[in-house]
Amino acid sequence: MRKFWHRGKFHLSALMMLVPLPFLPNYFSPKPIFAPPEIRRDVSAGPFPITLVTHDESPHRAGNGEWMKEYHVHLRPADIDKVRGVFLRVGKPRNLRAAGALSFGNPYEREAEVAVPAEPAGTEELWVTVEDWSGRIHQTSTPLAGFLGGKR
Structure with missing residues (x-):
């Protein structure tokens, strides 16, 4: 019986090494397994076409009490070296120092x-400010309604 147990431990440990194999393709996939649906918007700030993407989830409350929403910004590969920074803000920025996130x-x-308003009125706009390496500023806006996602 003792000899059987020692041999069984060896085979059991080999089996435990094989258990994770079916899960490896999901582990290495670029997209999360249980990702919520995405909301996409295409805008153009000057010569730069930009795709804005957010998950269809409601905004979350940050530590300072503000409601926050995460947005992903996709640039064309040809424009990556030309863009110095991309800023996002709800409401038109007064200047570059207040350009947003x-x-x-x-x-x-x-x-x-x-930062998004706690009670959106439906008329807010998400402003995209793009600064290129020569210092030029390009701005555009898109309605925030329908691009906020989720329900609170």
């Missing part, structure tokens, strides 16, 4: 967390 992360998929 600076997008960060991977140059191909940048992220920005934007």
